[in-house]
Structures are given as structure tokens and as C-alpha cells.
Amino acid sequence: MGTDETAGPRSRTTLEGFLRARRDRVRPEEVGLAGTERRRVPGLRREEVAVLAGVSTDYYTRLEQGRERHPSAQVLDALARALLLDEEAAGHLRRLADARGGRPRGPRRSERVDPHLLRLLGRWADTPAFVLGGTLDLLALNGLARALYSGFASTGNLARMTFLDPAARVFHRDWDRAAASVVAELHKAAGTRPDDPRLGALVGELSLRSTEFRVLWSRHEVRGKGRGTKALHHAAVGDLEVHYQGFTVNGADAGGQQLIVYQAEPGSPSEEALALLGSLHTAYRADEGSERDTGAASGRA
CATH class of the missing domain: 1.10.260.40 (lambda repressor-like DNA-binding domains)
Known part of the structure; x- marks a missing residue:
């Protein structure tokens, strides 16, 4: 039926x-x-x-x-x-x-990010990069990507961030375009993993909690995360325009993972803003570490 x-x-x-x-x-x-x-x-x-x-x-x-x-x-x-x-x-x-x-497929194994890829992410200090899972989970982020998404309550899943976190409406200067892109990516994932219970649960949750998601889901747009441009806004450094590129991650445990890399145009205000964001993030981490050290020293005194 x-x-x-x-x-x-x-x-x-x-x-x-x-x-x-x-x-x-x-x-x-x-x-x-x-x-x-x-x-x-x-x-x-x-x-x-x-x-x-x-x-x-x-x-x-x-x-x-x-x-x-x-x-x-x-x-x-x-x-x-x-x-x-x-x-x-x-x-x-x-x-x-x-x-x-065909026959129904069994449950998928949990997605794990290869340690070598994690090390590579950590060495990219001047460009945001993260590993995206098959159901749009953010499996790993480098320092600048964490700083870029710092206004969100959680960076667990890109679809939940886009539709359920109010911060997304400010972060994405063209939220409608970003939302349509996320749904199109989920539709593509549904074609490759039709019996994935995690994907089914995610779509069900978003359908119940977001009218915009329900409307977009019913259109059956299909698109992967290849390349393009994003217009963003960060509370600390203002407007940003970044180019993104998606790379397929190969491996037995990859499960449809993609490496997503953001870059600003060389010499542009957005490149300067990313550099400033990186400096602020480094300074914040250093201050956070000092506070921990001071607290530990006070505890020993």
C-alpha cells in the first residue's frame, strides 16, 4: 500500500x-x-x-x-x-x-572518526573543518569550527541545529536556503540508508517539532553537500562569507561520512574575521585553562 x-x-x-x-x-x-x-x-x-x-x-x-x-x-x-x-x-x-x-538491511554500526583524520583536523588552525556523519551528526570539529558554532546550544546534529535552535536564524543570513539544503541532504541519506532507525527517528522528531521541516520534507528535494557558499553571522566577529567543500571519507567505519572544509576568500574581510575568531577562541581557551589551574592550586593550598 x-x-x-x-x-x-x-x-x-x-x-x-x-x-x-x-x-x-x-x-x-x-x-x-x-x-x-x-x-x-x-x-x-x-x-x-x-x-x-x-x-x-x-x-x-x-x-x-x-x-x-x-x-x-x-x-x-x-x-x-x-x-x-x-x-x-x-x-x-x-x-x-x-x-x-530488496531485503531490509540490519542496523548500521556506530560511526567512528579515524584517528588520523582527527589529527589532520587539529592541525588546521586557520580554517573551520568538521566531519559530518551519514545522518548529519557533527562527529568531530576542529577548534575554529567549534568557535564558529559557539552560539548554538549543542553541535550534535546539523539538522537539529538548523530547525530547533533559535540561534540558527541569526547564524544563517539566508536561513531558508540553509534549511532547504539540510532537508535535501537528509533526503539523499534516506535513499542510501532507508532502514536506518536513527535517521527515521531524526526525521520523525523534526517533523513533529518544526512546521518548516514538514513542508520542505514533503517536496522531496535531493542534494548532497558538495560545494557552495554560505552567508553567516557570528556574534563576536560579524558577517562572514565562506566557501565550503565536501570530501567523501573512505573506510570500513566511515558510513557515509564527509569532511567539510570552510574557507574565506584570501584577503577578504571574511578571512580577517575568521582569523580574529581564531585568536579569540585561542585566548578563551588559554583563560579557561588558567582558571582551571588556579582552581586546582587553591584546592591544594
Whole structure:
């Protein structure tokens, strides 16, 4: 039986839900169909997608209702073209089809950051860097990344930080863009780990606690954390504009980890602001250490 998207978002992304959401977003004129007539649906009808993909309406209907479980690679490619999916969304479509036709997977092992990678993070003093887990957990941060995110109550999970911590609305100067990006990353994760209970719990929690998350989740956008630019604001150093780059972490225990590195344009005000933030963070750590030492000495006196 298919999922009921109108009853609220489910924690697990399904092929049928993805097809319906993406069908609703394609305008008829984008695929060469007349769009002047009165229509009951916002996007394409099922029969229109079927014609564009070269399959029968009955077959496509069974796909959307979850009654057809083994679409061929050729059919999936045709559907990707009909729904105007980019390469990343088309890959997500294929992963959802594979997951539905296969056996449930067992629980994943806990993610551990390789000690060599931790040492590398520690040596980057002038650029924020962190390791992001498969469900957007911040598994490890270097000193400057901790300083950059110091306004948040917790740096445990990027999605919770974005949707549940009020600090995110100030930290992200374009919060809407940041929020949409986080949800798109979670959707991609749902395609690669459909039976991950931690991911399901995270999506369920955010769906209950955030209206914005529920709306974005229902759109089924899919995107990984590759590269781009972020406009940020830090209480101590003001506005920042940083470029970010994501690198896949390989290894048996990596489990979809990414190394994320932020950089400011050389010679820019943002580079100066990051340097100042690093100095403030170092000074704070030094003061904190002195207070601990003084307290320990007083205790021994």
C-alpha cells in the first residue's frame, strides 16, 4: 500500500512518495504539454507521465501506489527524463527502487572518526573543518569550527541545529536556503540508508517539532553537500562569507561520512574575521585553562 503524503511526512522516503511529489512540481509547459486548460492537479497527471516515459498508465499507477516493486533500469531512466530530474535526483530515484525491491538491511554500526583524520583536523588552525556523519551528526570539529558554532546550544546534529535552535536564524543570513539544503541532504541519506532507525527517528522528531521541516520534507528535494557558499553571522566577529567543500571519507567505519572544509576568500574581510575568531577562541581557551589551574592550586593550598 502506498504512503499517504497528505497525512503528514513519513520518516522513511518511499519511491511512490518521491514520484508523486516530483510529478506535482513539473509544469506541463516544461515538457511540451498545453498548460492553459483548467487542471485539478498542480503538475502533471499520471497519464501524462506515463506517455512521456513510454509506459502504460496502469503500470505507472501501480508504481505510485506501491503495487509494482521491480521497475527496470530502463523504466527508471525514462521516468527520470519525464520528471526532469537532475543527475542527483535520478540517482536517488534508482536507490529508492533498489531499496524497495530488496531485503531490509540490519542496523548500521556506530560511526567512528579515524584517528588520523582527527589529527589532520587539529592541525588546521586557520580554517573551520568538521566531519559530518551519514545522518548529519557533527562527529568531530576542529577548534575554529567549534568557535564558529559557539552560539548554538549543542553541535550534535546539523539538522537539529538548523530547525530547533533559535540561534540558527541569526547564524544563517539566508536561513531558508540553509534549511532547504539540510532537508535535501537528509533526503539523499534516506535513499542510501532507508532502514536506518536513527535517521527515521531524526526525521520523525523534526517533523513533529518544526512546521518548516514538514513542508520542505514533503517536496522531496535531493542534494548532497558538495560545494557552495554560505552567508553567516557570528556574534563576536560579524558577517562572514565562506566557501565550503565536501570530501567523501573512505573506510570500513566511515558510513557515509564527509569532511567539510570552510574557507574565506584570501584577503577578504571574511578571512580577517575568521582569523580574529581564531585568536579569540585561542585566548578563551588559554583563560579557561588558567582558571582551571588556579582552581586546582587553591584546592591544594
